[in-house]
Amino acid sequence: MNKEMDIKLSWLGVITSQVHSIPEHTIPCQSSAGITTMAAIYLEQVLSLFLLCSLLHSAFSELRNTRSKQRSVSDQSKIDCYPEMGASRVSCQSRGCTWEERSEKGIPWCFFPQGYRGGYRIEETMQVTKLGYQARLKRRSDITIYDKAIDEVGLDVEFQTEDRLRFKLYDSRNKRYEVPVPMPKATEKAVNPKYKIEFKGDPFSLKISRKDNGAVLWDSSVGVFIFEDQYLQISTKPPSSFVFGFGEQEHKSFKHNLSAREVLPIFTRDQFPFNGGNLYGHHPFYTCMENDGKAHGVFLLNSNAMEIALQPEPAITYRTIGGILDFYIFLGPTPEEVIMQYTEVIGRPFLPPYWSLGFQLSRWGYNRIETVKNLVKSMRQYNIPQDVQYGDIDYMTRQKDFTYDPANFKGLPEFVQSIKKDGLRYIIILVWPLLQNVVVNTSLPWDEQTRLYRQHATFPDYFHPNISEYWGKLIKDFHKIIEFDGLWIDMNEPANFVKGKVGGCSKNSWDYPPYKPRIIGNIMADKTVCMNAKQASDIHYNVHSLYGWSQTLITIEAARNSTGKRSVVISRSTFPSSGKYAGHWLGDNKASWDQLHKSIIGMLEFNLFGIPYIGADVCGFFDHPTKEMCLRWTQLGAFYPFSRNHNGFGNKAQDPTAFGVEFARDARKVLQIRYRLLPFLYTLFYKANTDGSTVVRPLMHEFPKENVTWEIDRQFLWGPNLLISPVLEKGKTSVEAYFPDSRWYNYYTGKEMHTRQKHVILQAPRDHIPLHVRGGHIIPVQEPANNTAFSRKKPTGLLVALGDDGKARGEVFWDDGESIDTMEKGEYLLISLFCYGTGIRFNLVKNGYAARDLPKWGLLTVFGLAVGGVDSVSIGQTDTKANFNFNSESKVLTITDLSLNLNEEHEIKWTVSDTHSKGTGHKANHSPFAVEILAVLILSLVVCLDFP
Numbered sequence: 001m002n003k004e005m006d007i008k009l010s011w012l013g014v015i016t017s018q019v020h021s022i023p024e025h026t027i028p029c030q031s032s033a034g035i036t037t038m039a040a041i042y043l044e045q046v047l048s049l050f051l052l053c054s055l056l057h058s059a060f061s062e063l064r065n066t067r068s069k070q071r072s073v074s075d076q077s078k079i080d081c082y083p084e085m086g087a088s089r090v091s092c093q094s095r096g097c098t099w100e101e102r103s104e105k106g107i108p109w110c111f112f113p114q115g116y117r118g119g120y121r122i123e124e125t126m127q128v129t130k131l132g133y134q135a136r137l138k139r140r141s142d143i144t145i146y147d148k149a150i151d152e153v154g155l156d157v158e159f160q161t162e163d164r165l166r167f168k169l170y171d172s173r174n175k176r177y178e179v180p181v182p183m184p185k186a187t188e189k190a191v192n193p194k195y196k197i198e199f200k201g202d203p204f205s206l207k208i209s210r211k212d213n214g215a216v217l218w219d220s221s222v223g224v225f226i227f228e229d230q231y232l233q234i235s236t237k238p239p240s241s242f243v244f245g246f247g248e249q250e251h252k253s254f255k256h257n258l259s260a261r262e263v264l265p266i267f268t269r270d271q272f273p274f275n276g277g278n279l280y281g282h283h284p285f286y287t288c289m290e291n292d293g294k295a296h297g298v299f300l301l302n303s304n305a306m307e308i309a310l311q312p313e314p315a316i317t318y319r320t321i322g323g324i325l326d327f328y329i330f331l332g333p334t335p336e337e338v339i340m341q342y343t344e345v346i347g348r349p350f351l352p353p354y355w356s357l358g359f360q361l362s363r364w365g366y367n368r369i370e371t372v373k374n375l376v377k378s379m380r381q382y383n384i385p386q387d388v389q390y391g392d393i394d395y396m397t398r399q400k401d402f403t404y405d406p407a408n409f410k411g412l413p414e415f416v417q418s419i420k421k422d423g424l425r426y427i428i429i430l431v432w433p434l435l436q437n438v439v440v441n442t443s444l445p446w447d448e449q450t451r452l453y454r455q456h457a458t459f460p461d462y463f464h465p466n467i468s469e470y471w472g473k474l475i476k477d478f479h480k481i482i483e484f485d486g487l488w489i490d491m492n493e494p495a496n497f498v499k500g501k502v503g504g505c506s507k508n509s510w511d512y513p514p515y516k517p518r519i520i521g522n523i524m525a526d527k528t529v530c531m532n533a534k535q536a537s538d539i540h541y542n543v544h545s546l547y548g549w550s551q552t553l554i555t556i557e558a559a560r561n562s563t564g565k566r567s568v569v570i571s572r573s574t575f576p577s578s579g580k581y582a583g584h585w586l587g588d589n590k591a592s593w594d595q596l597h598k599s600i601i602g603m604l605e606f607n608l609f610g611i612p613y614i615g616a617d618v619c620g621f622f623d624h625p626t627k628e629m630c631l632r633w634t635q636l637g638a639f640y641p642f643s644r645n646h647n648g649f650g651n652k653a654q655d656p657t658a659f660g661v662e663f664a665r666d667a668r669k670v671l672q673i674r675y676r677l678l679p680f681l682y683t684l685f686y687k688a689n690t691d692g693s694t695v696v697r698p699l700m701h702e703f704p705k706e707n708v709t710w711e712i713d714r715q716f717l718w719g720p721n722l723l724i725s726p727v728l729e730k731g732k733t734s735v736e737a738y739f740p741d742s743r744w745y746n747y748y749t750g751k752e753m754h755t756r757q758k759h760v761i762l763q764a765p766r767d768h769i770p771l772h773v774r775g776g777h778i779i780p781v782q783e784p785a786n787n788t789a790f791s792r793k794k795p796t797g798l799l800v801a802l803g804d805d806g807k808a809r810g811e812v813f814w815d816d817g818e819s820i821d822t823m824e825k826g827e828y829l830l831i832s833l834f835c836y837g838t839g840i841r842f843n844l845v846k847n848g849y850a851a852r853d854l855p856k857w858g859l860l861t862v863f864g865l866a867v868g869g870v871d872s873v874s875i876g877q878t879d880t881k882a883n884f885n886f887n888s889e890s891k892v893l894t895i896t897d898l899s900l901n902l903n904e905e906h907e908i909k910w911t912v913s914d915t916h917s918k919g920t921g922h923k924a925n926h927s928p929f930a931v932e933i934l935a936v937l938i939l940s941l942v943v944c945l946d947f948p
Contacts, residue, residue: 073098073114075107076312079223079235081145082110083263083309083319084515096143106261112224118143119224120153121202131189132157133197136172137204146514148229155204159193160186163331163341165208167197169227169234170324177323177542179303180463181549181577183345194331208329210294215239217288217296218329222315230513232325235317236298242289242710243316245297245608246308248281248574250274254601254698254713259312265519267305268545268573270495270527272588272622273598278519280493280587281574282545283609284308284318287338293705295335297342301326303545303575305524307517321513322542336693336701343610343692347580350556351689352613354817355425355788356486356568356583357678358387359671360644361655362427366394369409376419378657380786382664385671387787389419390488390646391428401430402478413482423789425485427570430555432457432491459494459529462550463537472558479562486568487559489582492548493528493573500525508532510541548573552582565818570642574611583613583642591620591647591654593629596636596728601713603640604698612688612695615640619654621647627659628730628766634667635769636726638674639718641681641695666767673771675784675791677722679812683780684719686813686830689823695719702774703740706757712738721777721801722747725762725770735764743775745801745863750892752864775864776803778810778833782855792817795858796902798833798840802864806837814902815849822849829903835862839909842900850903857900860908862893868914875900875908882908 081097089099092110096117101109120137127134137153154172159165166186170176195217198207205221216239223235241258249264250273256262265278273279284300300306304322311317318325330341343349361379366372372389379386395412397403404412416426460467475487500523505511510531511524524531524541531541543550552571559567569582578584586602589595599616606614618637619630634656637643647654656667674681684695694701697717699709715725715737723744725737736759744753753760753772762770773779778801783794800808815828822828830846840860870886873895884895893910900906 073111075102075104077222077315078108078111079311079315079317080108080110080309081112082108083307083518095145096141116203116224117141118145118226119203120227122199122204123152126199129156131186132159135199137169140203144228145226145233146228146231150227150229153227157197158186159190160184161341162190162193163337164190164345165193165195165197165329165331166327167206167329168324168326169225170326171227177304177538178326179301179323179546180537180543181301181303181346181546181575183301195329210331210333213292213294215290215292215294217290217331218298218327222313223317227325228514230321230509231319231515232321232323233317233319234325235315237313237315238288239290240288241312241314243286243310243314244288245283245286245605247283247605247609248279249276250279250598251601251605252598253711254604255711256310258310258314260310261312262310263518264308264310265305265517266307266545267517267519268493268548268575269520270491270493271520272590273586280548280572281578281584281609283574283576283605285342285576285609286316287335287608289335289700289704289707289710293707294333295338295704296332297330297338299328299330299342299345299576301328301576304542305517305519305544307519319515319517321515321517334701335704336697339608339610339694339701340692342608343579343688346577346610348690348692349579349610349612349685349688349695350581351566351685351823352568352583353486353566354678354682354792355387356613357641357681357685358643358788359385359638359674360388360390360427360642361386362390362392362644362646363651363653363655364392364394364647365649365651366392367408369412369415373415375655375657376424379655380422382657382661382668383786384656384664384668385675385784385786385791386424388425388427388486388644390644391426391482391484393429393431395428399431401432402474404482416483420483423787426483427486427488427568428482428484429488429490431489432459432494457496460551461535462547462554463535463543465536468554468557471554472561475555475558476562483563485563485565486570487555488570489548489551489555490572492551492571493544494547496525496528499523499527500530505530505532510539545573546575549575549578552578556581560820564820566820568613574609576609579606579609579611579613582611584611585614585642585644585646586616588621588648589617591623591625591629591651593728593730595620596629596633596726597714599636599640600716600726600728603696604713604716607694607696610692612685613642614696615642615644617647618643618645619647622651624652625654627663630654630659631663631666631766632727635670636724636728638670638769639696639716639724639726641685643674669767670769672784675788676781677718677779678788678791679780679782679796679814680722681718682817683811683813686823687719693719699723699738699740703742706740708738708757709740721774721779723772723774725764725772727764727769733763733765735762735770736760737762737770737772739772743801743803743864745773745775747771747773749890750861750863750887751890773799773801773863775801776805776808777801778808778835780810780812781859783858788817793853793855795899796855797857797859797861800835800840800860800862802835802837802862806864806866808835809833811845814854816851831902838912839907842904842906844903844905847903854902856902857898857906858896860893860895860898862895863891865891865893865912867891867912869912871911871913873908873910876906884910 087110092099097110098113119140121140123136123138135155150171152172154170156168208218209216219237222237226233243256246264266282267278268282269278271279287297289295302320302323304320306320309317330338332338393399395404395409397405505525533540548571556569571582574584603614619625619633687693688695699712702720703709725735727735738759739755741756779799782796785791802808810833812831815822826848829849832843832845834841873882873884882895883897886893
């Protein structure tokens with residue numbers, strides 16, 4: 001009996017009778033008693049044999065049933081074998097898959113069975129290389145899903161750093177398209193990687209796990225690996241269902257709902273946001289929170305059209321229709337470190353000019369220059385901060401790039417020069433030529449409109465070796481006419497108002513591939529150009545999603561060459577590494593309440609994607625916002641890194657002056673808070689530029705051990721320490737907010753919240769957005785003004801929030817705010833700040849900027865100073881006395897009129913009275929009296945137990 005049967009019998013709990021045997025060459029006794037004995041012996045043997053046969057039959061039947069159950073696939077584990085429409089039993093089984101009709105929604109009827117005959121096996125022994133491993137994979141059978149299966153696949157594994165692993169699957173015999181975006185090259189193998197990798201040979205699969213706790217981060221054995229010419233598929237089983245990222249689509253929550261079996265299409269498209277459709281950007285990157293609070297990230301470097309299928313296993317399946325599979329795994333272990341490791345690969349985010357952090361105004365439909373002039377004047381009259389005014393396509397002659405309308409926008413160059421004198425900046429839009437000066441009957445069907453009104457448009461090939469000079473000259477020449485400060489590049493997916501071209505695309509495998517991912521439109525070229533169009537680097541089929549990225553690189557170069565300053569570019573289409581060169585807005589959204597919440601989700605996702613200069617059109621692009629909605633959106637938008645009010649043609653005005661005096665006052669109030677915090681926001685962008693950290697981040701990035709934060713997406717943080725809890729619903733004057741385990745202070749009053757790891761209802765009247773500062777941190781601030789040209793000259797200050805240990809830390813980055821390469825040239829200040837409870841030290845880490853108009857330290861505010869009073873405040877070794885006020889109720893110390901140089905080191909000290917707490921903090925719900933009582937009770941119990 002084999003081992004498996006022994007195990008099976010033991011499971012049944014069977015004990016068989018002993019079977020007697022007769023020795024050979026023995027003659028049995030023939031007496032009647034002997035015959036009876038022999039009969040009994042034979043009967044016992046027969047019965048034992050019968051029992052054994054019955055047991056064997058039962059055991060084998062159960063074993064078959066168990067194996068059958070093992071071969072069957074649970075509903076939550078079923079991976080679709082026929083993702084396109086039109087599956088049938090015959091077509092399913094022709095792929096070697098299992099057909100099983102189900103009534104439940106979302107469960108595939110055609111799925112890959114256990115023991116699927118397709119896929120690959122490792123052909124030879126795994127080879128050790130300089131960077132890791134290498135292997136050749138061979139097809140296991142002649143089964144194909146579509147056509148032209150690759151017979152031999154190469155596998156390269158690189159141990160790039162201790163926290164980063166790369167593995168690449170490619171055609172080992174023929175060169176295939178690979179993404180031309182530069183990525184860092186490893187030159188030596190990581191010495192002490194924090195991961196280990198395991199392989200299965202037949203069928204091939206790959207498993208990546210952490211060395212410290214064995215957590216499996218990648219496991220492709222959950223699915224089937226397919227590599228055909230125009231269809232590549234691989235699956236993985238993440239360690240939890242807490243998956244974030246993948247884009248660009250509009251999502252209802254930051255955390256993906258794997259139970260809903262979402263299919264996320266990725267392929268850049270001119271498409272206003274709606275739930276689930278592929279939008280402007282291409283970002284196949286996700287992060288996953290593991291059950292113990294650690295995090296990891298996965299990036300697929302592939303620019304072809306694809307879809308990501310999520311399922312409740314949990315499992316993730318990639319389906320792409322070109323290129324290779326080039327994966328990077330990032331081990332974190334914190335979620336914030338994952339993003340820092342990711343941006344180390346794709347490129348750190350750019351440092352925006354300081355003025356681009358100010359409030360910006362735009363709309364499509366200004367129509368005449370007088371409209372713009374009146375708007376700028378009205379913003380000044382209401383004293384509402386504004387740094388940037390935009391020119392949309394209205395300013396152009398017949399909506400053609402590098403022109404302006406000499407009739408409706410007569411005097412535009414002079415107007416731009418005049419607003420610059422008042423500290424404002426001007427950004428213009430660039431798109432390919434649209435319609436000529438005709439009136440379009442929009443009531444006609446779209447196809448009929450394009451047939452009647454279409455005009456020729458050109459699509460520059462931004463991969464062409466001569467394009468940089470050509471594009472750069474166009475921009476530089478136009479800057480001589482209109483002195484713009486930044487450029488807004490739109491419609492660069494690229495967008496097209498016909499399907500491919502007039503007359504349609506020819507029949508070919510690029511425009512009509514064997515499988516079309518679930519992207520919008522019935523053909524690949526829907527609202528864009530034909531896939532077989534030839535570009536300098538490759539056919540458009542492969543580089544379509546790189547069109548906006550390729551334009552961005554040469555546009556920021558041209559903008560800097562033209563202005564001589566850092567400048568800024570806003571791009572609608574993005575790809576991994578776009579954040580190194582440009583910012584992004586979330587597209588043509590709608591004036592509806594749900595868009596406020598969704599804009600937070602999009603903002604958080606683009607910080608994951610390494611594009612922190614991000615925002616949504618405040619108050620919506622389509623439709624008309626109500627006054628209440630626009631005000632709540634203005635409050636939320638004041639905390640977008642890229643804060644711009646923009647709306648569409650034909651809609652009512654929605655700028656801060658459009659709703660009357662009361663609205664203007666409330667808008668001014670929240671925008672002045674933004675301007676007060678701009679030194680902090682600028683420092684966060686410095687951190688993003690140098691170490692790749694996020695600017696806006698979800699709460700889980702700072703509190704990963706508190707799993708309640710993993711699903712919070714209606715609040716967010718600026719950096720590690722400013723908590724924003726906006727009102728996102730109609731008619732609400734309060735908001736439910738979660739406070740993680742830390743000291744938290746009301747931004748407006750400085751009073752401590754005294755609540756931790758709880759949800760709290762916060763009052764939020766119409767003119768108020770709840771803000772809270774985290775203890776242990778220092779936030780730089782500055783007196784606000786109507787634009788940054790003036791606010792940068794105002795006194796600066798510090799908001800110090802003491803932590804549980806009575807201390808706080810922070811830093812300030814400062815430069816001229818607009819020069820190119822100030823970081824590379826060392827022309828900046830970096831100030832380290834440390835508050836030790838009874839004083840604060842200002843240490844210069846870098847002292848490379850000493851302008852004459854450098855602002856001075858003027859104000860210091862300390863939250864959480866748990867003392868009875870403050871007797872005096874002195875500055876430096878000379879003990880110069882400073883003006884101060886201490887509020888014994890709120891425990892806030894305010895020091896004013898400092899007038900200290902920004903580029904010098906300082907120390908400010910204060911002496912306190914009634915120092916029962918020595919300035920230290922305390923944790924909520926941990927009363928010292930309660931602790932003493934508990935200690936007495938424990939001691940009494942010990943004494944009683946020990947009493948004889």
